[in-house]
Amino acid sequence: QVQLVQSGAEVKKPGASVKVSCKASGYTFSSFGISWVRQAPGQGLEWMGWISGYNANTNYAQKLQGRVTMTTDTSTSTAYMELRSLRSDDTAVYYCGRLSSWELDYWGQGTLVTVSS
């Protein structure tokens, strides 16, 4: 069965960076993209971007350009999302999802990133 397992919660200071992992299993990693979506406390879903599992092409949300990098390690079927220059409004649960066409058909369990001094 398809599973996406994310790394654990993180607490970071403003200005720091965070890297969240998303390990995929149960399907051929290179056949699907991985998307990242975040959800601030009590707020809705925000699309961050996606990365191709085939050739690692990326597309990032305009508001995060320059601060976010998405990568993959095909040898371990793992996707990574790094966010730099963290601010308090980056505090959120970060989800990875398998991108099938333009929908996320499987989701990770979420990773809480707290940015606080």
Added chain:
Amino acid sequence: QSALTQPASVSGSPGQSITISCTGTSSDVGGYDYVSWYQQHPGKAPKLMIYDVTNRPSGVSNRFSGSKSGNTASLTISGLQAEDEAHYYCSSYTSRITLVVFGGGTKLTVL
């Protein structure tokens, strides 16, 4: 402000039907048949309920259905059950740089 507009809340009694709307533009909802709907219970990851406007993934109840007219997509839940109480989000492919946009979410209350 989200790119797609949803009502903040809807409610219905058990057994009734409700519809949640999702309004966009010709650059997203109106221009492509790539509208999806997600259900999210508190503290849980979202779950895909509808994709490509009308399609249900395997395992999703046929009480959930999707449609689209012009720039507005809709999710209809028939035979409401207590377990349907959750937040629902629409999303769509968009021709803008972002590629995918979400609605602001709708809280469904089962009375």
